[in-house]
Amino acid sequence: MPLRADEITIKYGAMTALDGLSIEVRPGEITSLIGPNGSGKSTALHALAGLARCTRGTVSLDTKPIETWRRRDLAKRLSFLPQNPTSPENMSVEQLVRQGRFAHLGLFQSFSRKDLAVVDWALEQTGLVALSDRDLANLSGGERQRAWIAAALAQEAEILLLDEPTSFLDIGHQVEVLELLDRLSTERGIAVVLAIHDLNHAMAVADNVILLSKGKLIFEGRSQALANTSYLQTTFEVHGNFEATASGEPYFRVPLASTPT
Amino acid sequence: MTSSTNSATRATPTRGILALTLLAVGLILIAVLLGVVDIPTTEVIAALAGNGSEQSDLIILTIRLPRILTGILAGIHFAVAGTLLQSITRNPLADPTIIGISQGATLAVTVFLFFAVYRFNSDANALYTLPVSWLPLVGCVGGLMSGLVIYSLAIAKRMAALQLTLCGIAIGAFLHAIAMGIVVGWGSSRFEIVMQWLSGSLYARGWEHVLFLLPFTVAGLAVLPTLYRPVLMLRFDEDVARSFGLSYRLYFSLTLGVASILAASAVGAVGPLIFVGLVVPHLARFVAGRHFALVIPFAALIGAALVTGADLAGRLVGGPEEIPIGVVTAFAGAPFLLFLLRRYR
Numbered sequence: 001m002p003l004r005a006d007e008i009t010i011k012y013g014a015m016t017a018l019d020g021l022s023i024e025v026r027p028g029e030i031t032s033l034i035g036p037n038g039s040g041k042s043t044a045l046h047a048l049a050g051l052a053r054c055t056r057g058t059v060s061l062d063t064k065p066i067e068t069w070r071r072r073d074l075a076k077r078l079s080f081l082p083q084n085p086t087s088p089e090n091m092s093v094e095q096l097v098r099q100g101r102f103a104h105l106g107l108f109q110s111f112s113r114k115d116l117a118v119v120d121w122a123l124e125q126t127g128l129v130a131l132s133d134r135d136l137a138n139l140s141g142g143e144r145q146r147a148w149i150a151a152a153l154a155q156e157a158e159i160l161l162l163d164e165p166t167s168f169l170d171i172g173h174q175v176e177v178l179e180l181l182d183r184l185s186t187e188r189g190i191a192v193v194l195a196i197h198d199l200n201h202a203m204a205v206a207d208n209v210i211l212l213s214k215g216k217l218i219f220e221g222r223s224q225a226l227a228n229t230s231y232l233q234t235t236f237e238v239h240g241n242f243e244a245t246a247s248g249e250p251y252f253r254v255p256l257a258s259t260p261t
Numbered sequence: 262m263t264s265s266t267n268s269a270t271r272a273t274p275t276r277g278i279l280a281l282t283l284l285a286v287g288l289i290l291i292a293v294l295l296g297v298v299d300i301p302t303t304e305v306i307a308a309l310a311g312n313g314s315e316q317s318d319l320i321i322l323t324i325r326l327p328r329i330l331t332g333i334l335a336g337i338h339f340a341v342a343g344t345l346l347q348s349i350t351r352n353p354l355a356d357p358t359i360i361g362i363s364q365g366a367t368l369a370v371t372v373f374l375f376f377a378v379y380r381f382n383s384d385a386n387a388l389y390t391l392p393v394s395w396l397p398l399v400g401c402v403g404g405l406m407s408g409l410v411i412y413s414l415a416i417a418k419r420m421a422a423l424q425l426t427l428c429g430i431a432i433g434a435f436l437h438a439i440a441m442g443i444v445v446g447w448g449s450s451r452f453e454i455v456m457q458w459l460s461g462s463l464y465a466r467g468w469e470h471v472l473f474l475l476p477f478t479v480a481g482l483a484v485l486p487t488l489y490r491p492v493l494m495l496r497f498d499e500d501v502a503r504s505f506g507l508s509y510r511l512y513f514s515l516t517l518g519v520a521s522i523l524a525a526s527a528v529g530a531v532g533p534l535i536f537v538g539l540v541v542p543h544l545a546r547f548v549a550g551r552h553f554a555l556v557i558p559f560a561a562l563i564g565a566a567l568v569t570g571a572d573l574a575g576r577l578v579g580g581p582e583e584i585p586i587g588v589v590t591a592f593a594g595a596p597f598l599l600f601l602l603r604r605y606r
Contacts, residue, residue, distance in 0.1 A: 051500050075506025088496040103506030107487050
């Protein structure tokens, strides 16, 4: 198993952001991290990306603790896209996507034919070819989000960690991104872990759903198994129920005016 | 499949490079030719060729030329340091004051003169000859020391770029206050020398200043190409840069170190010409646009041109009573900065 977290606890001062969480990231599998705001999804992703210091427990890639990896070597294996990254001034879409090749280049080496081909591929996959010369500042929120996803793809990493990659996107682009992730995992065997707020999208795309609440693991397993529990109702404190769909995937429906009073 | 690499992104702005180079070279030539003492152009050329009269030799080779060269080098130092600092702190208002370089240098120079004056108390004139030649080194060491203190604090407290900036400003203000306290408490007319140094000046800068700065310039500019890609990466949030594969702390420290050394040595040699480090990076980025690789070379060119031009203006307008260069750069630079600020809207 390439990437795993073993019983990690992360504390910020007195606040416990994660409490004894274990995650195994498997090739070709999509893992959805769900949970209410502040449940630790983002912290878990940061920990997996080697960007958060664990108070207890370890995160390891190829059994080697993640903090002992050189960032350059790590970037070739693992790519992480935080929520709402700041876009540098005066930078075009293509220039941003090219930064994804940083780990593959020497300090003086210029872009090889292969690097440029990967950049083109990433732009194509995210539907940005026509926008490649546009300044990041002049994009809509959704276009900018896709540009960042393209930059993450250009890293050609086998593990993709995404913090709410579909926020700011309209429904059409949300589905596009999720289909892209699905394709990457089945065709290229890429392991994907994403934090996501839309529960139905989370369940539809995931091979493995992880439900967190207050930093603790509430549930881990397939969407169908989650549908047989009432964890979603209790964790999110809503009245809702699962409905059967034609595709056989569970659909969690929450009518308005359904928060318990 | 057609490549999506767009020609507009890659084409080098030849005109911009040409115009800036011409501007810098032109200003330097004019600066050599014009001065308080009128010397005919033929005499200047003769002096440069090594067969001028004794008087023109003295003025051109011992006074004007080293002064201009010192200005060029200092201009490059401030401009490049400012560009690096603005990139890595992601703060458009960053300049060598935000890591306490100029304040540390000011304090060191003040304290140095304070003790020098005590030691040579018996002869007030000794003051003007002896300590002055030590000022570049003292200022440089002082600047580097305060830079180091602020940097160590930032590392120990695991500060982000913005906190580093605030910490630098606070400590800088503290050091500056001590320096000013000493100056005021001293209350001596001898401290004209501190005030003159503080306003930033090329007055009486000679070959020793050129030789003092040159090693730093060469070393700094030699390291810069290895920092080009990392500095681009440092414009991203720390998490993003690290995920892209940058050893963030290593390159942040390296870049900060290069900027500090360039700024501190220049502050030592000519005093805090801070405005150059603030305004030139904006001009350079404005001219370079998306050609990130050209921002630092442009900054170096513009910095050299700005300091040379400002010194020339100060010499010509003020006559023998020169207007300090810091005053001229602030006068000329402020409207420019205001103009550029419009594009941040």
